[in-house]
Structures are given as C-alpha cells and as structure tokens.
Amino acid sequence: MIFSLDLVTGALSLLFTVMILSYLIGDNPLFKVAVYLFVGVASGYAATIVIWQVLMPKLFLPTWNIIQTGDYSRMILLAAPWLGFAFILMKISPRLAGTARITMAYLVGVGAAVTIVGALTGTIIPQIEATVNFFDGAISKPADQMLEIALSGGVILLGTVTSLAYFHFGARQKPDGSAKRAGVINLLAWVGRVFIGSALGAVFAGVYAAALTALIERIASIVGFLMSIFGRS
C-alpha cells in the first residue's frame, strides 16, 4: 500500500485538529501534545527561515563572496552586521551578556525612531487631515449627498471627539474632597462610551467571524479528506 503525501498530511491534519478540539472537554494531554508540537514546529520553522532567508543571503553568503573574490572593500558594509551578530551572541554567556546591550540599544533606538516617524506620517497626520477635510466639497454637492456627507462626517466627528473625551480624566476637586469631571466632558465621555463599545463589538464580531471561518475551513478540510478517502476506497 502506497501512502501519498496528501494522505499523510491529511491524516496528520485530521489528527491534530481533533486533538486541538479536544480542549472542549477540558485541558487534556492530547491538547497539550498538539500545542507543544505546534509551538516547537513553529519555532524550528522560524529559526530555519531566519537562517536560510536572512543570515545566509544577507550575511554569510556576502561574506563568503568577499572572501572568495578578495574584494575586502565591501567588507566594511558587513562590519556592522557582524558586530551586531557577535554582540547578540554574547548573551549566551552571562558574564558577557552586557555586550549585547550595544546591539539591542541600536535596534531599539532605530525601531523607536522608525515607529514614531511612521505613526506621525502614516497615521496621525493623515487621520487628522481626513477628519478635518471630510466635509470638504460637501457644500458644492447636491442636497441629498450633502446630507449624507454631513451625517456620515458628523457621526465620524462625533465619534472621534467623544471617544477622545472618554479618555480625558481631568477633574476638579470639590470642597468635600471628592473629584468630578466637568459636566460637558462627562456627557461627551458617555457618548464616547457608545462609540467605543460599538467599535469593540465590531472587533469582537470580526474575531468571531474569523474563528468561525477557521473552524469551517478545518471541518471542511476534514470532510474533504474523509470524502477523498472514502471516495477512493
């Protein structure tokens, strides 16, 4: 009897799907075995990907090429990666782990700068501009469209303002020592709670929809595997 790759992968997928779904009856060894196996395989696969798709093409092979060609002038560009690589490897030794701080500091600093710049140029400023310019051109449009734009823009503006107001925690202290937010802020915060709740509900629905889709795909895969087996037999 010859087992095809599809048969093996189908059988393993069926097995591990059942093992994961066994969590419905509680935590059990089958579920743990499946989880541990997935974690291990994912880690191994990630390490393999890093070695073969990052280090090899971007560090080892260029270095090998330089050594082979003798063009050591290009080695200057590889000095920083090699130093960073060596410093990170120092974490293996607790005594020399401090050396890795140089590389980590560089990575964190660069990452923070990139993140801030990207957030400013890619999210904050464009979102402000979009909110401000939402009503641009609406006045020149027909009335029905203008009403639609006004309502849509109004809701977006209201949702943005009230959601920000909800996270405003400034308050004045009363003579009896208690603190209470201002009435306007309190009202806006209450409205903001509605928008925030709606957004979280939409996210939850999306999570449920995504999970349901994954479940459907898994069950459909099992059904297809079984049907293929029975169909073949």
Add this chain to the structure above:
Amino acid sequence: MKMANTVKCPLCGTINPPDQKICQNCQTPLSGESFQPGQAPIRKDTGELEPILPEWLRDARETAKQSGMEERLNPPEQNQPAASPTDFLAGLQSQTAADDDEEVPDWLASITGVSKPKARTEEPAEPTGARWVETGRKDDFQQEEDTPDWLAGLQPSAGGAEKKDELTSDWDNASSPFQNSFQPLSELEPPFTPSASDDTPDWLKQMAADAGEMKSEPAPDATLDWFSQPPAAAPSAPTAESATPFVSSAESQAPDWLSQLQADAAASPGSQESFAPAAGSDTPDWLSKLQADMNTGPQEEESGQPAYTVDSPDWLQDLGGPPSQDAAPFAEPAPAESEPFASDGELPSWLAPEESKKSDSTPIWLKDNSSADTPAWLSADEAKTQQPAQEINAPPVDDGLIDMPDWLKSAAPEPMVFEQPAQPAPGIEAAPPLTAAAFTDDATSGSDDLFTEMPDWLSNAVETPSIPAAEPVSQEALASGSLPGWLEAMRPMEQTIPGSASLMSDQTLEQRGALAGLQGVLPAGAGFAPTSKPKAYSNKLSVDDEQLKHAGIFEQILAAETAPEVLSTEKTLGASRGLRWAISAILIGVILVTSFMGSQFLSVPIGVPNEIAFAVSVAQAIPENAPVLVAMDYDASRAGEMEAAAAPLFDNLILFKHPRLTFVASNEAGSILTERFMNGPLAFHVQNGVTYLNLGYLAGGQVGIRSFAQNPAAAMPVDITGQPAWTLPMLQDVKSLNQFALIILVTDDADAARDWIEQTQSARGVVPVVAVASAQAAPLIQPYYDSGQVAGVVSGLYGGAIVERQYNSGRPGTSRGYWDAYSIGMALALVFTLGGGFINWGLGMRKQPSAKGGK
C-alpha cells in the same frame, strides 16, 4: 541505742566514744563548745577550701610549697638567712634557729599556756593535707620552753602541751609578747568565754584591781574576742591568724593587761615604787628589775649604743643582739611545705615588692614595725594610756596584714584588721615612719614608762640611720594604705564589723596594680558584690477585676476590627460545561452537515460595500502585466479565512490583468503561506503558467518594511530560492516601491497593515494599496480606508464571497462553499448572544425587586 552512747563529731562526722572529748579524727572538741580559754587551735584540713582560693594565691601556695621542699632539704640555710642590720627581730630568728630554750623568758613561755617543745616530738605526724596556713612546722614551737617560771603557773595543764600544734608554736615564735598573750592555753582547758573578766589572767586582774581602773579597761573584744570565735565559723582562722604574728605599731594593739600596766605606769609616772607594789606578788621579777633599771635606761638610749643590761630578759637581750653568724636572722615560723614567709627570696609575688624594697628577709609587717622603731605598747605614752576606752579598743593597725590575702585577713582578728577607718592615706611606703627620735624621746623622757629600758633589738631599730625621721604615722594612714580596695571588697563578714559603714565612702588611694594612684576607684563597700541571690520577681501581671474587664472589652474591639467581613456575592451564571458542549456540538454539527452536503441554499449578499467595490476597481485599474507587490502577513491559523477572502480578488486580477506578482512576507510563516496560497486556491493559474516571485521573509518589522520601502533591492536582494530577485523578469524595471502598480496587503493583523501603511506612506507615492484583511482586522483598517490611505478593503469570508459572486462569477468557489456554514454560524452566534443577553437581563430584573424588598 548504740547511737546514744556515742558522740558524733560535728565537724567530720566521726563517731567517737561517749567519754571522748576530742574527736579522734579531727581533734575537734566534742563538747559542742567552740573554744576554751587556753585551748590551742586545732589544726584543720582546709583542703576542700582550696578551690575557692584565688588563683594567684594558689600559685603562690604552690610556689611556696616547692620552696618549702627545698627548705627542708637545706634547713640550715633556710633558718639562717642573712639579716639586715635593721632587722630588730633577727634575734628571734637566731633563737629559733639555735633552738635555745634558755633564751626565751619563762614568763613568755608560760603565758601562752602551751607546753614544752619536747612535747612536740610526741606530736602525731601532720596530716598530708595540712596547709601552711593551718599549721606551722614542728620547729616553730621550740621556744615554748622559754616560758618564764613565774608564768608557768598560768599554764593550766602541761598535758595539753603534747597536743599543741604548730599554730601555738607560731605564736610562741612571735617576738612580741603581745602575740604570746594570744597563745591558746590548751585544748583540754575549759572553753574560752569571751567575757571581759575572763580573758585576763588573774594576776593581771589583780593588777587592775590595784590600779582601780579595771572598769575602764578596754573591752577584750579588741584583743582576744576574735580568738573565741568557733573554728567552724572561720575554718582557716586557727591557721591564718595564728600563723600571722601581730606586731602592731599602734599602742592600741597592746593587750589589755599590758595596757593596764601602762595605765598603771601612767598613774604613777616616774615612780617605780608605785609600780612595784601594784605588781605585787604577781609581778615577775624581771619586771621588777625593769622598773629598777628605769633610771639607767635613758642614759643608755642617749648613748646610742645598744645596751644589754642584766635586767633585761635573756630573750630580749638575744633578740636585740647584733646579728652574727651564729645567730640566724629571724625568719618566719619555720615554714611548712608551703610556707610563703620562709625567706625573702621565697616570698610569693604578692609580697615580693615589699620585700624587695626593704632588701632584707624581714616581712613587711615586721619592717613597718622596725621603721616605727618601737612598738607602741612599749612606748608607754602616758597620754595614750589615758585615751578613751573606745580608742584603746580601736583595731590595731597591723602593717603586716597589708599584703595579706583576703582570706588571711578574714581569718585574722577582725576588729584588729578591719575596724580601721577607711580614709585616703598614703601607702606604707609613703607613710612617714615612726621616727626613732620619737621613740627615743619616749624612752628617755618617759621615766614613767613600763619598759623604759628597751631591748637591744629595739635599740637597733631606733638607731637605724637610713630611716628619716618623720612625724608619727596615724593609724588611719597605715590602715587605709594596707588594705587594697579589691581585697576589701572580697572581705567576708564585712557588714558585721562595726564601723564598716565608713568603708562605703572609702576613697582609698590605690597603691598597687593597674589602678595605682587612683583614688576611690574600687568600691570597698558591702554593695560591691551581691551577697545573696537576687529576688525573683514574677512576670505575671497583677491586675484587678476592673482592669481585666477593660482589657476584655479592648480585646473584643480588636477582634471585631480584625475579623473578616463576609461579603454577599451575587450568584453568577457560571460557564457550564454542558452549555459549552451544547454550543460546540451545534456549531460543529451545522458545519459538518453543510460541508458534507455541500449545500449552497443560503444566498450571498447582493449589495457590495464601497471598500470592496473600490478594491476590485483599483485591482482592475492597473495596467496589464504590471508589477504588483503582495505583502503576505498572516498566520497559518488564519490561512483558511485569508485564502477564502483573497482568492477571488487575485483570481480576478490574474484573469484580467496578468500581473507580475511579487510576494514578500513580513512574518516568518508568510513565505510558506504564499506558496500554499498560490498552489492552493490559485493552483490552476500556476498550472497554466502564471508565474510569481516569492522574496521570502522580510526581517526587522517596521524597520525592515521601511528599509524595503526605501530600497527594495537592498532589503530583499534574493528570492526564496536564493536567486537574485531584482534581475528576474518579474521585477524588470522595478527598482523602488513606487514603481509597483499596486500594493496588496494580505494580513490578519491590523498592526501589520498599519505598519505597511505607515512605513510605505512616503515611499509608495500614489501607488494604491488594497487590503485583504481578516474579519477581525477589518474594523481597524477601516479608518485608513476612510482617510484614503487604503484604496479598498476586502475583509474576511464576507468580502471574499461578495467579490467571488459579484466580480468573479463564483470563482474559485471557496467562499461560496463556506458561506452556508458561515451564515448559520453567524446566526447561531447572534442567537446565543441575544439569548444570553436576555437571560442576564431577566435575572437582573428578578433580583431588583428582591433587592428593593430587602432594603
């Protein structure tokens, strides 16, 4: 019955016959009476007390014991040390050494009441445990034969002499007749009674009666009362005190009978006639001769030459004789095995300083006397004899006790030793010695003195040129300097001594040791060391009933504060396992049924949202065979949803535009999921020759994305197979990001979509971005669509089904195959959500009335 006929020794417990008066074992009187007049001190074995002795004393004893052994080996050398010229007691030593019976006056021998030395030969051997402080040597008693005949009658019994021990001999060996007055009479004599009338011999009483001053005679306590103390009270007393000769420089140390004699002499100064009748028949001849020679004495004193008159007793002549080779210098009573006073060279360290200063063999207590030139009792000062009785009874200052250890002092007659006023006084060395001139004046001018004719040995002492003349030393000075504070603190029976309270304010100037020169640093009072165990106090709190009541109330308050308050919690609907299993069974059952059946009875929504419409429009607006960058960033768990959402769009795009697809993954699994996507839902395109380029994993997160946006060729130089990517036909004429015709984001993570949107914001230019997102990421990507940063969004299975149905004629059909199960599942979720909400609302409505009623 047998016990009644026997007598048990109170000391050693030995059973003795009923007729035995002395214990056969320890020689303790069995009559129960401690001491009897004339009774010789009984030698006691105080070996058991040795452990309590100070260490230095034990060392000294050991050293002396060794030296004693040497002395026994060399008796002539030991008994004849070189005497200094000033040693006025050198004659005593010579007497002792020569064992000359004739040199001791009879009166001195008889007054002690001890027996002849010949009896000593019959004395039983010393017990091995005897100490030098207890017993002297047998040779110490050889002078007892010199007892004058006129005093021989005072000896009550000669038989007791056979049992006389070394203590008695010690006293006999003392050069002073004062010592002889303390000689124990005999052990067989009647008990000694410390009455004032009994301690004086009859002949002295008669003398006192003649003088008419018997009532003013000082109390015998000052002299002999200590001797009447029971041996049990002071075990070492018979040894220490008796072994220590009491040579006093103060006239108060004189015995009563001598004081009385002096008083008599004072009553009739310069009149020998008045003295002679007073002596009466009891007066010995030698005293009479002394009186007769009173007139010649001063001339002899003035001449400065020692005169040996025939009137003087022989023993005095010998004592006062110049030191010679034949006459051995005086030594302490022949030392026993541990005799520390044997010689100067063998003295213990605690006596060494004094000895070294004098550089002779005379003990310090004798040297002080020598410096004082004359014993006070011999000076016969008229004024002093008329002092009040209390002054006369004042404790004599015994300079020889200065360096004595405490235990010796305690054994000594306490009034003599410790009743000295504790006043700061210079030490012995600093104390001005009694001047010879004073003594001479007394001797010359005091024609009324009893002993105007001084013995030779006293005359030698007077003529000592090396001692400067100074004013007489007071008793206080000598006393305070003689007793260190630490010894005084250790002194026993201190509190019982009258006048000891004055010691509490002792400001004694320390003379020796590390504290030398300091004054009053060592408390000499009785409170220095506790004399009894401290009182045990109970740690139990004594409270009354009211306090207990209050304490109980306070405890109740504290218990109420610390007691945990039980909070009433609302009964919540727990996650029932049955409910969980039921919902799971329904969902799985529905999906299984629809999957097996392949049902498509539920229609796909007809309406197309704007974001989906714009996404399809943008995809269809790109040029033919245009390069399209696809960023794959989703996990394997979302592969089913993402493939179902993206496949229709890509199928449409490939069908109509034949784009050159370049895939890049911003997560580790993206590259392999790309292969799965292209070889799964779009497999038929690949099989038909559609090619694509998989650049693989783009490391670095946002930094990597930004790097790729700025220079794609540098960030991802090779594809997943390792071939240079940017030289391939798929990326022909593409060097930067803005050269791509379309950027499609396939992601299930809103953050990943935001990273791509943000980091490529400036690099992509006007290149449209279409997002194919998971249903859970779509709400967060929606703002970017509203802001125009994302041209269109296809979200989840819902968006894929719409694209598939509306724009792709139902191809590839993946979304449609899941749609029925998806629709039922969403409906069940809606039902369960609403149902659960209503149930909770109903439970809340039921609790509100009860809660209000409760209030």
